[in-house]
Amino acid sequence: MAVGPTIGTGLFIGAGQALAVGGPASLFLSYIILSFLTFAMTTSMAEVSTHRPSRYGTLVTNSYLYMSSGVAFASSYLRWYTLAMFVPYEITTAMVNLGLSKPGATIAIRLTIITTIIVGFNFLPDRLFRSSERLFTLIKIGTMATLFVLALSIGLGGVDGHTRWGFKYWKHPGAMNEYIVHGFWGRVLGFFQCLLDSSIAFTFAPELIVHHTEMPASVGESTLLGTAIPGSVSSDVVQTAFPYIMSSLAMGIMAPFNETRLTNNGTGSGLSPYTIGFKDAGIQIVFTLATIAILLSSVASGRSFLYLSSRTLCAMSEQGHAPSVFSIRNRWDVPYIAVAGSALFSTLAFISVKIPSSIMNSYLLRIVTSGGFISSLVGCTIHRHFHRRLRANRITTRHRFAMQSLGTYFGMVVSAALLLAGGLWGGPKANVTGTRAARVITSYTNIGVFGLLFLLHRFRSLMPIVEVERPIDMEGRRHGDREGPEVQPHKTPSNRGNLDAIPEDSGAFELRLSHNMFTEPRVPRE
Template identity: 70%
Template sequence: MAIGPTLGTGLFIGAGQALAVGGPASLLLSYILLSLLTYTMTTSVAEVSAHMPSRHGTLVTNSYLYLSSSVAFASTYLRWYTLALFVPYETTTAMVNLGLWKPGSAVGSRLAVITAIVVGSNFLPDKTFKASERLFTWIKIGTMATLFVLALALGLGGPDGQTAWAFKYWKHPGAMNEYLTRGIWGRVLAFFQCLLDGSVAFTFAPELIAHHAEVPPIGGGTTILGSEIAGKVTSDVLQTAFPYIMSSLAMGVMAPFNETRLTNNGTGSGFSPYLIGLKDAQIGLIPTIATIAILLSSVASGRSFLYLSSNTLCAISEFGHAPSIFSTRNRWNVPYIAVATSSVFSVLGFISVKQSSSLINNYLLRLVTSAGCISTLVSCAVYRHFRGRLKVNQITHRHRFAVQPFGTYFGLFVSTLLLLGGGLWGGVQGRVNGPRSMRFLTSYLNIAVFALLFMLHRFQYILPVVEVERPIELSRRRWADQGGPPEVRLPKSQNRRRNKLDAIPENVGAFELSLSQTGFEGA
């Protein structure tokens, strides 16, 4: 699974809020729709990446190639800080998990230990960290599979001749909940809010899947073909979507939507539906083991997101769009300054010492999901300008997916709807704790952050941005030695008001021709 390292509480616990607000049918339909959105946007990103694979992936490269430098600057820095925000999101979710399992007042010490593990592990040698990533990924995949099997067993009858649960919660209290109002519109709003809450499990999935397809295996060949990227993308999306959809079906079997433990009595994040079902079934030590496994998933996901965030910042620096100090690596290939900088955001998790962990986790949930919608919109813009550039220069696509360009229009519509409707929960009174102003702020703050980053870059005489000139590297290098394929080092244009035809330097075509020739010569 391409996003296995980031698989965590978005599925195990975050889905509990979605179930509580929408009901089991809405949860299942929302995961199906989000899986479809992931597929369409992944094919969009992969179609661009297949034209010119990059070891830095889509998080940095393509926005600078196909959009204005100001939009690229805003989107890459937004992605960096959002990936860093996932760290306190995961640590506060771990606090919720621990607090509901074993209540206590030692929130600060628990949080300090978990944060120290998450941050400290990112200073391990790169090879050691990646080896541990594979181990934690298998643990999380095994946890997901085991919980699904347990849900299936309970649905079919459970232990010692226990009555089969089947789809009893679909009948009582019902398949779909109502939200804000009664009747059909209440169910529509409940489904939409369920879609918003469930989207955290799919945030940045298209970029991560496409990046995974671009990176060759250690010791592999020196070229990645567009057809190879397309095949890996399709496989990875299926490996991600199918277990997510089946898990959403299983969670609807394990707990009813009116169970107060799902939202910690309306505070925010609560118990996983799996844990509620296992506790109610009273199957010995199984609930405790499942709680520990989900806790490990939170810690492992926090490690992975910090790794992604620090490497994104390092890549921005290597491309010359951030101070070169962030690309400094030690002898173990760790960008330790980028890791330390990204780790600063983990301090936000300590707000839960004074406030409810469930409430803080909810605020962070809104922040990361809204940033994910903005990232999707930027990917749609990249694809549009990419197609326009190829058409103007009469260049043939390396690979085309049948679902495009209509899939991009679908992603544009759904992401815009989710981004603008993110403040729906802010209008609720009496059902969600926390000031209404904070609910609206966390839902729309990233729009202001994106606009601010754009303006700061556009008007650099107000706040100069350090951009280091890098020469264009056209020489052939071994991927296994350098950690990736030859990169196109884009010279910084003095004219900041570039149009879409100037977004790709003219030497890109020459680079592609040279790359294809060397590939044939080596074959």
């Protein structure tokens, strides 16, 4: 599973909030819609990546190739920042899973332990970290499958001595919850808020799936990978979506939407529907093991997101889009300065020492999901600009998915709608997770962040990138480099990679393509 390292973000805890606000039917439908959205976005990105696979990641690379440099700068830094914000989200998720919501010294000690584990793992040698990643991924996939089987066994009466639950929670209190208002429109609003809360499990999934296929890319493998990407990403989407959809169905069996433990009595994030169901079934050993497994998933996901964010920052540096200091690696191939810079965001989790971790977790959820929606919009825009320039130069595509370009337009509409609907979280009067103004501002913070980054790029001359000089030894290696001859990283211009761009103020979108950009023959003129 391509997104296996990030399992645990919303599948266990975030789904509880979604279930509470929308009900089991809304949760199930939300996962189906988000799975279809993931497929649409993945195929959109894959069509672009088949022409130019990149080990640096499709969004960062292709935004600089096909978008204006200002949009590329803003989307790249927003991606890094959002991935880094996942780390404190996962840390607070671990606290919520343990039932530790009250601020105090106990929270501070546990936050320190979990943060140290997450950051410490990322300073391990790169090869060792990747080996441990495979192990943690297998553990989390096993946890997901085990919880699903146990939920169906208990809920459908497969365990001796326990009452058969079936789908009783779909009947009482009901399949769909009302949100803000009563009646039909209340259920509609509940469904939309459920869709928003459920999206945490799918955030950045399309890019991770495509990048998982691109990772082996090298100079001699690009053409081969370009032909392998379409089939690989389709398989990865199915492997990701199907278990998620089935898990959402199982969680709707385990707890009713009016269960107060799902939202910690309405304050924010609460327990997983799985742990609530196991506890209510009176199987203490399963409840304990499920709590430990979900805790492990949260910690493992935190270390994975810190790895992704630090490597994103390092890749931006190697391509010339970030200060060169972040590309420095030690002898174990660890970009330790990029890791340290990304790890600074994890300190936000310590706000839970002053306010309940369930509240802090809810605020972080809104921030990371809105960042994901903006990245999806940029990805769709890249796809449209890419094909516009192909047509302008009369070049055929290597692969065309059957659902494109309709899938791209669907992705743009849904992503924009979810981004704009984020303020629904500020609707309920009785919600005690903060003032309405604070909740609404948090939901739209990343729109302002994206705009500020765009404007900052316009004044980039005021922020010169400082090249860091490292002493060279007698064998031609710089201090801190790995063994072997020094290899200067390839840095692309900060404008648009290998493309010769027409000045942005001309209002034109066409680009003059370099000879090594595409290898397909031109379509003969009619």
